[in-house]
Every structure is written in C-alpha cells, then in structure tokens.
Amino acid sequence: MERYADGDRRAFEQLHRALSHRLWRFLFKFVHDEPACDDLVQLTLLKAHLARARFRVPRQDLKGSVQAWYFSIARNVAMDFLRDRHLSQRREAGGADNGNGSVGALPDLRPTALEHCEQVESEAVIAEEVRAAIEQLPSKQREALELHKFRGMSMADIASHLQVREGTVRVRAHRAYKTLARLLRPRKRALLGQDDAP
Numbered sequence: 001m002e003r004y005a006d007g008d009r010r011a012f013e014q015l016h017r018a019l020s021h022r023l024w025r026f027l028f029k030f031v032h033d034e035p036a037c038d039d040l041v042q043l044t045l046l047k048a049h050l051a052r053a054r055f056r057v058p059r060q061d062l063k064g065s066v067q068a069w070y071f072s073i074a075r076n077v078a079m080d081f082l083r084d085r086h087l088s089q090r091r092e093a094g095g096a097d098n099g100n101g102s103v104g105a106l107p108d109l110r111p112t113a114l115e116h117c118e119q120v121e122s123e124a125v126i127a128e129e130v131r132a133a134i135e136q137l138p139s140k141q142r143e144a145l146e147l148h149k150f151r152g153m154s155m156a157d158i159a160s161h162l163q164v165r166e167g168t169v170r171v172r173a174h175r176a177y178k179t180l181a182r183l184l185r186p187r188k189r190a191l192l193g194q195d196d197a198p
Helices: 009-031 034-050 062-095 113-135 139-150 155-162 166-183 185-192
Strands: none
Touching: 009 034, 009 062, 034 062, 113 139, 113 166, 139 155, 139 166, 155 166, 166 185
C-alpha cells in the first residue's frame, strides 16, 4: 500500500487485482445486481485511489487493514447506490396510476435501502460472532462440531473418521453446542432486547 500511495504502478495493479473480486462479492451482498456491481467496484477503486494519501499504515495486520479500508469505501458506495435506486423507485411508483389514482396510494412494503444494508450488516456481525465463538472451543469439540454441522457428517461417520467411539463424538458435540450457547447468550439477549442480568 505504501508503494501504491507513492505512485508505484505495479503496486497499484497488484493491489487492485487482489481486491477486485473480493470487493465485487462484498458489494453483491448489498445490491444483488451483477452489472451494477461491476460499476460499483470501479467506483470504489476510483474513490480509494483519490483518497489513497489519507490511508495510514498500521504497525500490525497491514493486509487486513488495507482490505477493511477498501471495504469501508465500498460500503459507502453501495449505500449511495441503494439510496439513489430506492428514491428513483419511489418516484416511479408515485407517478404510476391505473386511471383512478389508487396505485400511487398503495404502501411500499419493501425494505428501504438503509434497512437492507442494516440487515446485511447485522447478519455479517452475527456470523462473525459465531465464528469467533467456535474458535474458542477446545479443539476436539470444535472438530466434532465442524464435521457435524458444516460438513454434514453423521455421528457414526465422524467416529469412523476420528477413530473414536460414536458415544465419544456425541459427548464432544453436545459439549460444543452447550459451550456455544453460553458464549452466544449475550447476542441472544441483545436480539430479544433483554439486559445482561441472569
């Protein structure tokens, strides 16, 4: 990133080649429009290029920080796009009429651009919290959970794969789910609007 900010063309090409596909996938989660994503990636890269001098190199995790910086710009680009599209759709809906003025009076029940973005971000935060909680599990419990939940293996297949008894796998999985429930309890309370009191 430092070489890119200093005007190194090869660094510019390497960085954009590494990030373009990730940015496209990130933006698609918001806009669900392939042609629009192509344009929004280019707009993100342009905005980042114009603002590159403002990027500050951290002492640790340079790669993660650079990606986070680009994703932050991409999120703002997506928000602007969704806001503009939503306003355009509302204007078109407001002008539609079947002859008696009833169509324009129908309520628009679709989520707004902001509501859609908030939902996507909330789901991403929850997924990250679950991943972080799984990483805290003891290795044997984590292994049993991942094989069962993510790979869809039966307890018998897991037992054969790990060369342990099926009962042992069931105990590990049960403990893993129990620990996960405890680790994610604050998230559940937040979703239900409860405080942290037991």
